[in-house]
Amino acid sequence: MDERQEKHVLREATKDVLIPQVYNRQKHPFTTPPSRDKKDPMLAFYHDTFASQAAKEQPIYDIKMAQMALHNLFQCPDDKRIAIEAGLQRVASAVIMHDKFQMC
Numbered sequence: 559m560d561e562r563q564e565k566h567v568l569r570e571a572t573k574d575v576l577i578p579q580v581y582n583r584q585k586h587p588f589t590t591p592p593s594r595d596k597k598d599p600m601l602a603f604y605h606d607t608f609a610s611q612a613a614k615e616q617p618i619y620d621i622k623m624a625q626m627a628l629h630n631l632f633q634c635p636d637d638k639r640i641a642i643e644a645g646l647q648r649v650a651s652a653v654i655m656h657d658k659f660q661m662c
Contacts, residue, residue: 589647592640596632604628607650612657624649 569581593601607613608628613621627642634642655661 589644592636592643593631601628601631604646604650607653610653610657613653616653616656618652618656619649621649621653 565585569576573581590600604624605628608621608625613624624646628646631639631642631646
């Protein structure tokens with residue numbers, strides 16, 4: 559076992575109750591599910607977030623590019639759309655973090 563593995567101490571502490579598939583698996587990021595259609599509430603959230611004053615004030619992302627990616631989201635094949643939406647999640651998170659905590 560590599561001691562640099564994610565959550566090594568937690569894994570070791572619970573080793574006797576974890577099945578091997580869970581104990582040995584690699585870390586998986588948690589993200590929201592991809593949007594299935596244009597009525598998905600996350601898309602409205604992205605639109606609102608990217609149109610906000612907070613989006614204009616954050617110093618990291620080009621919000622016009624994020625808005626363009628959002629506008630063209632459903633013109634992409636599913637595998638590319640999922641990757642683009644993951645990027646939109648990061649941008650929205652940065653906007654909110656900067657707005658709430660000035661963390662960017």
